[in-house]
Amino acid sequence: MSTDRRRPGRRPGAADTRGEILTAARRVFSEKGFDKATVRGIAREAQVDPALVHHYFETKEGMFAAAMELPINPQQILPVLLEGPREEVGERLVRLLLRLTAEEKTRAPMLALLRSAVSNEQAVGMIREFFTSALIFQVADRLGVPHLRIEAAFAQMLGVVMARYVLKLEPLASASHDELVEILAPTIQRYFTG
Amino acid sequence: MSTDRRRPGRRPGAADTRGEILTAARRVFSEKGFDKATVRGIAREAQVDPALVHHYFETKEGMFAAAMELPINPQQILPVLLEGPREEVGERLVRLLLRLTAEEKTRAPMLALLRSAVSNEQAVGMIREFFTSALIFQVADRLGVPHLRIEAAFAQMLGVVMARYVLKLEPLASASHDELVEILAPTIQRYFTG
Numbered sequence: 001m002s003t004d005r006r007r008p009g010r011r012p013g014a015a016d017t018r019g020e021i022l023t024a025a026r027r028v029f030s031e032k033g034f035d036k037a038t039v040r041g042i043a044r045e046a047q048v049d050p051a052l053v054h055h056y057f058e059t060k061e062g063m064f065a066a067a068m069e070l071p072i073n074p075q076q077i078l079p080v081l082l083e084g085p086r087e088e089v090g091e092r093l094v095r096l097l098l099r100l101t102a103e104e105k106t107r108a109p110m111l112a113l114l115r116s117a118v119s120n121e122q123a124v125g126m127i128r129e130f131f132t133s134a135l136i137f138q139v140a141d142r143l144g145v146p147h148l149r150i151e152a153a154f155a156q157m158l159g160v161v162m163a164r165y166v167l168k169l170e171p172l173a174s175a176s177h178d179e180l181v182e183i184l185a186p187t188i189q190r191y192f193t194g
Numbered sequence: 195m196s197t198d199r200r201r202p203g204r205r206p207g208a209a210d211t212r213g214e215i216l217t218a219a220r221r222v223f224s225e226k227g228f229d230k231a232t233v234r235g236i237a238r239e240a241q242v243d244p245a246l247v248h249h250y251f252e253t254k255e256g257m258f259a260a261a262m263e264l265p266i267n268p269q270q271i272l273p274v275l276l277e278g279p280r281e282e283v284g285e286r287l288v289r290l291l292l293r294l295t296a297e298e299k300t301r302a303p304m305l306a307l308l309r310s311a312v313s314n315e316q317a318v319g320m321i322r323e324f325f326t327s328a329l330i331f332q333v334a335d336r337l338g339v340p341h342l343r344i345e346a347a348f349a350q351m352l353g354v355v356m357a358r359y360v361l362k363l364e365p366l367a368s369a370s371h372d373e374l375v376e377i378l379a380p381t382i383q384r385y386f387t388g
Contacts, residue, residue: 118312118360128361136363151357151366152350152377159353163345166312167322169330172345183346187381 025067034129071106090189153191219261228323265300284383347385
């Protein structure tokens with residue numbers, strides 16, 4: 001496709017360069033999936049210098065989170081999980097997820113992502129690759145835990161978010177963070193430390 | 195609404211009485227929810243004798259399962275969970291769910307129900323009431339386990355089904371039943387027996 005035909009009036013340094021990068025990113029991620037998409041390819045699609053993409057989003061993960069309007073970036077979650085005593089990783093993860101999902105403005109985009117995953121085959125591939133590459137495998141490999149165990153922990157928390165905010169099962173939907181930590185943290189801890 | 199206007203040519207004992215009861219059931223369940231719907235109300239809606247509804251479906255749970263085309267009836271699951279040694283309930287539940295979801299013909303309607311729950315506010319209420327009244331609270335009360343713990347177990351298995359068959363996360367999606375039992379059964383067991 002010709003550049004001129006596609007963006008006739010585009011000037012360098014136009015005000016919404018960031019927005020144009022995100023539009024290009026959404027297109028490339030949904031066509032190629034998370035793993036095969038590259039910062040360079042997205043820059044080419046947006047007709048900007050790759051350095052500009054790095055300037056705005058730092059990493060491919062950060063760009064994905066922004067493009068999908070995710071309220072959280074795995075790069076912010078990883079330190080919470082990896083730092084601090086290993087024997088408290090279960091409680092840290094449960095508290096972090098409960099805190100993130102307690103707020104409407106972080107919960108809404110996470111539930112939207114879940115809805116896409118359930119209803120849209122193409123979205124599933126992209127979401128799966130993002131979760132595994134950017135989060136699950138990172139955690140598993142840095143902590144030396146088998147991938148299957150991290151996915152079992154992920155499944156537990158995914159199910160809790162579904163039961164609490166989608167199905168709204170009581171008493172789970174109204175349970176306090178402390179009640180949920182008491183019941184869930186040992187499960188997550190066992191998956192992480194065996 | 196006038197009976198005559200709605201079903202002009204209906205004869206008593208018409209061939210598809212069962213189908214008409216199911217159509218009426220779907221309408222009543224979605225209007226009133228599972229808890230408030232009654233066999234009597236559904237019989238009235240279908241213009242049949244309540245005894246006929248009992249004849250075809252035995253219970254309200256059975257009628258719901260048939261109306262929603264669920265491949266399983268909670269009345270069949272409960273004995274599996276409640277019979278046999280208490281210290282093996284975790285393994286029994288995990289194996290039962292893996293077996294049920296392994297077959298396309300039982301898995302498809304379960305995933306369809308999950309999709310409705312995620313995308314349809316009205317369906318959520320109906321599904322929530324059915325799961326809690328017909329399954330979760332029954333198990334919890336008969337085994338004397340707090341509802342919250344049974345829901346945590348339910349959330350674990352819901353998340354596993356989502357991760358395995360919707361997100362298709364590897365290695366979880368390809369893991370054998372034995373591998374999954376080894377990792378998940380202790381979690382479920384802990385929720386059931388503390």
